[in-house]
Amino acid sequence: MFPAMASARRWLLAVLLCAAPSLPGCKTGPGLTRVEAPAEGISLRYDLAPGQVYQGSVRRSATIRAASSATSSSQSFSFDLTLTVRGPDETHGGTAVTARFSAVSVKWSLPPSFPVSVAEFNRTASQQLQGLEVDFNVDDTGKILHMPELPEDLSAELRVVLQQALDALETAFLTVPAHPLKAGDTWKDDKKRGRKGKLGRYTEGTVTSKVDGFYKTGEPPITVARLITDTDETEITTTSSGSHEVKKQSTITALFATEQRYLYSYTNEEQIFDAGKTNTFAKTEVNWSKPVSQTGAAPAAKVQDISDPCHPDYVGAEECASEAAEPAPPADGEPPASSQPPTTSAPPPAGRS
Secondary structure, three states, X not given: OHHHHHHHHHHHHHHHHHHOOOOOOOEEEOOEEEEOOOOOOEOOOOOOOOOOEEEEEEEEXXXXXXXXXXXXXXXXXXXXXXXXXXXXXXXXXXXXEEEEEEXXXXXXXXXXXXXXXXXXXXXXXXXHHOOOEXXXXXXXXXXXXXXXXXXXXXXXXXXXXXXXXXXXXXXXOOOOOOOOEOOOOEEEEEEEEOOOOOOEEEEEEEEEEEEEEEEEEOOOOEEEEXXXXXXXXXXXXXXXXXEEXXXXXXXXXXXXXXXXXXXXXXXXXXXXXXXOOEEEEEEEEEEEEOOHHHOOOOOOOOOOOOOOOOOXXXXXXXXXXXXXXXXXXXXXXXXXXXXXXXXXXXXXXXXXX
């Protein structure tokens, strides 16, 4: 009984200690170990060097419930993204980035009255995205400065799929302040996209973010800042036939690789309210990575092919002919070979003296 009680007390103590937000070394979630940040904080900045490449894997699933009935439908897609940093862009500001879609899979349910089959629609949507390249602009704080609009000649359903895919490009970036951050720091941003009252999509809202703490994760372990962001926004889409408004609320949990300078992972749980029509509950999960060659890893060791047995660094079974041959006795009146002047007809192998 007593050993069991002692064990229970030790377990309870461990739980209480690891609940302390400032204590380093405690596991706080799958693959996360809390660490102490420097007293001055850590600056979060994105690596937007021209030529830098990021690779992402995106999964999104959603359940759409009709506001006037108990019916519901499901929507999901997954794809890979490759982002290539192009460099400064004077036209739209900030840095130009090109995104390319691949490994696209769309699974969308449709109303019974839709003019094409579900299989045909999903195939068409996947083909529209597969290999698609999109240019957009971002600054070094992660603020999106420019995102292209979709063409107007798309069906409403196909527009929804492609727009959500474009929105997924923003999962590579969260806006961060210019100053160093400490655990518990918070900040707010006003989100505005598009032109209010004009054709196309206009978005405005408020983004509130917090540094939950700093952690070690991965193998080999890297330091990440865990960011939690709450967004409340209104989206208005205006076409020649009128405008349509929806409201969105979301909570994003992200890990920012502090030394490698990119968004390591991103999870967004979102609710979309289309008044009088539908309520949507969606989850988007994204993992980002830098190719090994881009993360500062040591280059592969160079192998030098040395086949000359007389080379000082040669390793092998052959013998150097000049060393193996017995020196001929000097002729009468000639000095020993060691006192002969050096020849200049052929330089010695590199590395010899």
